[in-house]
Amino acid sequence: MSNIPKEKPKLVPVPSSNKISERDVDKTPILECRRLGIDFGGLTAVDNFDMAIGRTEIAGLIGPNGAGKTTVFNLLTKVYQPTRGIIMLDGVDTHNMNTVQVNSAGIARTFQNIRLFNNLTVEDNVKLGLHNHIKYGMFQGIFRLPGYWKGERIAHERALELLSIFDMQDMAEAKAGSLPYGAQRRLEIVRALATNPSLLLLDEPAAGMNPSETAELMENIVKIRDTFKIAILLIEHDMNLVMGICEGIAVLNFGKVIAKGTPEEIKQNPAVIEAYLGKKGE
């Protein structure tokens, strides 16, 4: 670990990555994974995972259950350290970062099984997303110095502003754990957005939602991308959502990328159809 260069490593062009969307093609991709892999004991959960995501792209990661999609998210956010490969975030290698540092470098995520701070209010949940952007120290908080009041006021306003994306301002005082399921999912997205990310990872955002809620969510995801000018990578089983809003899709099966491309290309890809429906004549 001692020979890590202090300067940001220069970006080397990647030969075998998927195309990033036209709009962003001449800019550095926000995320680049090269030959990413992790082994748990003898089991290779993810292997040779290559992906590049443009600065304002909505990308999808799909695949059958157990394919390793959430493991990829856990690798990107350093819940697990990758065994092989490189993750470049905005041209910076993240191999010596931990979860907290990756977050301040610009990756925020939501969880497949919702992980909110259930005993805290909705507003406090968002303020925790803002935690590293609220600038006052412990002693200013204890003695209620001017810095405390200013910091809390700004945080309060910003939290309500963020909650208004999903029209949740009037729930600000409620306990997060008491919210209905759909609202909890939306709150998780708001909390992740509050950390001011450049890449947002959504793990099954539409799980458990009915078709009308999913349609609303699709609009909102696009709206978030447009207002915040960020990249979004999402895992989702709802094909309407994935095919509807994703510009680039990667398909995982047994930890390996079996296909990459636009929604149209993925729909036609025989390997994908085989992974989802099985081989003909079996």
Place this chain on the structure above:
Amino acid sequence: MCPRKFEVNAVKKLKNLKTSTKVDFATYLGVIVLYVIVSILASQGKLNRSTTGMLVPICCYIVMAVSLNLTVGILGELSLGHAGFMSVGAFSGIIAAMSLQGAIPSPALRLVIAIAVGAVFAAVTGVIVGVPVLRLRGDYLAIVTLAFGEIIRDLLNCLLVGYDSRGLHIALNLKGSLTVDDLGMGEDGVAIIKGAQGAVGVEKIASFTAGFILIMITLVIILNLVHSRTGRAVMALRDNRIAAESVGINVTKYKLIAFVTSAAMAGAAGALYGLNYSSVVSSKFDFNTSILVLVYVVLGGLGNFWGSIIAATVLYILPEALRQFSDYRMLVYAIVLIIVMLATNNPTLQGLVGRLFRGREYEYEVKGGARK
């Protein structure tokens, strides 16, 4: 602005306060009212000697319970060695108070210094214990803190401290062969801590007013901490550590802040406690004391500070008040504990209290449920 309008604005402001702020103010007010009532009763001579003797220890145990509630209720980690920090505070506070006897004649000032010294030493111990221990979670952390409490007690049991014109003399009597004479003090030397005999000849400078002030300071520090950015981060760790890390909250830092603050307050309480008796032995601060304080916290409600205050007061007085049951005293005490536990965990009762204190929230819950 006309005065009437101003008045309306003030009332509005009061109504718009957050529920947590209202609860905090009610807690401060309750403590102040209790102090005033007890002081008036004491000044009129309506309290007997055994009751006045209990006032300072009650204050100490309230501070202990409130500070332990920060670790158990807010941080969500079970600590079984809280009495260890209390003993560090007690002994360092006694040493400070007795060695400054000549230099600072005012007992009040000496008490303040002793409490501050107790808090600092306990905080340092908190850092030393916390850094390795807070890597553990749940049951493991509980067991290690328990061991810490016992180790501290045994170490203090071998401590020999004396003071003379040249300064402090400290020795650790690990082999059991040393006595105070081995400290090498001059003619004017005074033994402060005599190993297993504990601290002897302590000047009793603690007072009920000092206890009240310490409670208020502890409450202000802990309640303000909890409702600031720092406390929010600590509560986030309690609710969901993985999510807290994912939004960029440094787990070790905030765990340590909560743990050390809690230890420092326990040290302050210990110093006050130690200076209330003419002799103090380290075996007073054993596992039983830690558990006793934990019982106050659990009974008062995790994360509920006014609950801790009431539980500590009532449960400290209870065994004394039950003296008429003589042999059956502890039996009755245990039965009362069980009844209170059952009653406070009763959903109907909780709903009632919930509606009283969190009116709006409760309404929302019902509305949200219906919409779902």
